[in-house]
Amino acid sequence: MRKPHPLSLADLRKKYRSTFILNGSPSKREIALTFDDAPDDHFTPLVLDTLKREGVKATFFVVGNRVEAHPEIVKRMVEEGHLLGNHSYNHANLPKISDDEFRKQVIKTDNLIRQYTGYTPSIIRPPYGNIREGQIQWLASQGKKIVNWNVDSLDWKKLTPEQVETNVLAQIQPGAIILLHSGGGKGEDLSCTVQALPRIIKQLRDDGVKLVTVTELLNMSTPTQ
Numbered sequence: 001m002r003k004p005h006p007l008s009l010a011d012l013r014k015k016y017r018s019t020f021i022l023n024g025s026p027s028k029r030e031i032a033l034t035f036d037d038a039p040d041d042h043f044t045p046l047v048l049d050t051l052k053r054e055g056v057k058a059t060f061f062v063v064g065n066r067v068e069a070h071p072e073i074v075k076r077m078v079e080e081g082h083l084l085g086n087h088s089y090n091h092a093n094l095p096k097i098s099d100d101e102f103r104k105q106v107i108k109t110d111n112l113i114r115q116y117t118g119y120t121p122s123i124i125r126p127p128y129g130n131i132r133e134g135q136i137q138w139l140a141s142q143g144k145k146i147v148n149w150n151v152d153s154l155d156w157k158k159l160t161p162e163q164v165e166t167n168v169l170a171q172i173q174p175g176a177i178i179l180l181h182s183g184g185g186k187g188e189d190l191s192c193t194v195q196a197l198p199r200i201i202k203q204l205r206d207d208g209v210k211l212v213t214v215t216e217l218l219n220m221s222t223p224t225q
């Protein structure tokens, strides 16, 4: 028997609209800055410096094995009031791994986050934005929201700061969830993110936009310690 065709990400997004989120309500002038692949010990501290200077609270989707590698950076994120979400344990392409391995990755990273924050994260962003239907259903049963994005900075492509700024500002709309990165792997360079960030923040504020965390944007109850 032929297997049924898996639904595309766009179809899954339509089918699981309340679980699989790309943006907040367009009726409020609020936007969430999100940083994936955190933490590392080079670019993440630079991003944190800027956010602190500007008084902005952001959302970091952390990778479990990077949390283990850089606990001091995770402590700093928490101390400075940022929100943490789950980005898997080892940045696996989730549709390719077994159900068992998938659940282990989620739970292991949740436990690490709870260790530093005191809360179990209610939000998860799958690496590459990729996820399959059974995984969405399991996350929904756990009361979690999958939070992708609707504005992609493409900052991992070693662009110029101007290109990153343009990619973000050209697509911006109220309720946007902006994808940036703060963790670089070997050979990756996120200097463009670090340099573009103050300009993006200034531009958004000049436009009267409030920068909030993902849970604030989605009116979810804010996790408390």
Ligand SMILES: [Zn+2]
Binding pocket: 036, 037, 087, 091, 127, 128
């Ligand atoms: Zn990632």
